[in-house]
Amino acid sequence: MQAYHSYKAEDFLTDDSFIAWVYNRDAAAAAFWSGWMAQPQPNRAEALLAKDILEALNLPETEVTEATLTHETGQILRRVSQQPETRSLPVFRRSWWLAAATLILLLGAGWLVWRIPQKSPWLTSLLPEARPNDGVVEQANRTSKPVRVTLPDGSTVRLQPNSRIQHVAGFGQQVRAVVLTGEAFFDVVPNPKVPFLVYARDVVTRVVGTSFTVKAYDDLPQVTVAVRTGRVTVYSRKELEQQRNVEKPEVTGVVLTPNQQVVFNAKQEIFRKELVENPVFIAKNATSVSFEFDDVPLTEVFRRIEETYEIDIVYNESLLQKCSLTASLTGLSLYEQLRLISKSLQGSYEVTDGKVLILATGCGE
Template sequence: MHSSSSNLLQALLTNPDFVAWANGGRPEDDVKWNNWAADDLEKLETIAIARELLESFQVANTNISNEHITNKVSQALNTAKRIESEQNLRRISPLRNLNFTVWNVAATLVTLLGLGLAIFGIYKNKHSETGLNSNVAKVEDADAFTKVINKDRAVKYVRLSDGSAIVLHKNSSISFPKQFTGPVREVFLTGDAFFEITKNPDQPFFVYANELVAKVHGTSFSIKAGQSESKVIVAVKTGKVSVFSKNDSKAEQYKKDKGLQAFLLTPNQQATFERSQFKLSRLALSSPILLNIPIENQDFTYSETPVKDIFSALEKAYGIHIQYNVETMSECSVTATLGDEPLENKLKWICTILEAEYAINDDQITIKGSPCK
């Protein structure tokens, strides 16, 4: 191809608007770029090559600055031009039979550059704090983080330091800090889970699931994010959830600005993220059932309900065991609407009504109370 095509490729790769669109962060710009290319074969080919090259950068997954990547891309393209010029001067080259063009060389160099950035990213992630562009559920600091894996149970209860509750599906894992000390709360999911997040507008909560990020202040929702799945799905039960791609050009803004919302979901709405295309779509639901686990369709509303029935429902919903004196509390009942509050908040309300006490030890809860009259 001509040098004009090479210049066009370089212009696209260093254009923030194009990069954001090509990475799936701006589906609203589809018309803009399709009209720009129109029936121009050179532009269409250049866009295709640029998108393919940008995919090679995704494996890097680091906090490398845009300026650094831009410089490296420019170096690769300039090297490709130089090689082509030298070949044209020599006219005869051992590589001639391979029909190398500036595009072959550029693609090779940039692909190798992507691998180099990936290696650099792995090294950098091991020596830096987990951030917006970190690998999901890959936490190197074992002292600061906890990782819980549910290998064989239908669901497993996970309690976070802020009281938030996670119901972890079978063959799934969740990584999280032992204490939330910074301006945000962040957890890293691999697989499927249901979340009940403690409300705290001053400390937004982020779930990283493959290439998708969910931002919440306090709500309940499900996420389906298997590593081998082509999609990441979020279904909201109560409250609001804002979702975006971690490659979105505004990703850092969404993280820093507590009030800034991305792709907003409300109760009984579902977002589907196409991982290969970096595209989000919204769907209205009749019910927010995504993982087919009991907690998704329970509203935890009770009217003079015997505690044995309440405790049984909580056991099924959270995958826990509740130990209590059945004979002593056989006459106890509860009238309350517990809603989407995390499990520990539900226990506080129940025990306040019953004038009882509770203790949590991993996934077993012990409740001690007096007889009800």
């Protein structure tokens, strides 16, 4: 039996059984590794990192010739280490060649995973709760398509092109925190005891278990956080750091619920809360909800929309209590639905602080 509990990512990458499991090529390997991963392994993060690399590569079963590997590996290693070219390369065992081949394909695919032995000072300032000797893992997407990353706690990240995330090697033990540059969609595994933090330029997003998108490109003046499911709180990093050593910190964050987003302007240091550009159905039974209305009271129409999108619609009930709607809203976006309803009332609507305000004084008759 292999001592898998002591494997590093590079060891998993050269293990035939592990590769067979990732690519679903062997039933026995699938059964073994599924059971192994379900146990509390000390190096589960290493296995997940290797799994992400293999899935990103989607390696074919064809062999790479040793001659090609000898040449290409020398080129890659010289570029990485910035050492002058040597006349020959020593002979290594087959697993080393497979690791080298993986490195070549990895770099060629634009999917980079770097290990930094020690935390850099800037990361230490962001993640003071982490242990000082923890190394850093950086994963960068240099491809033209989104890449899926699995974090050590099982949370997943859909990393967009020209984006990268960093976290300490001890991720999940005392703190779950990542530093994002670019854009990513996070689907976080719930763990009330260890909140999940995303540091993105001037903004810190704190969640327990939810799914959301953070957009924080260096060349954009704003940072945007948009929620798909659950609940998140967004803070100014500056304010959070100022309160870090206060005995009873009072940090005012912006709370977001599904289909809401917040835009942070770094120059003005203000948050603007609003609805996302394309709100989606949130309710579990949303697909079975009918948006065909035949003389239906407007209060019921608003209730159905609120529950489907999990948003708040504010209106004057006393003015609209006798109003009804006869219309088909099926297949329309939320904003198209609101425009049609507002038009029937000879009124309008606006979005303020993530809520919809219906501006109408009567039924429009």
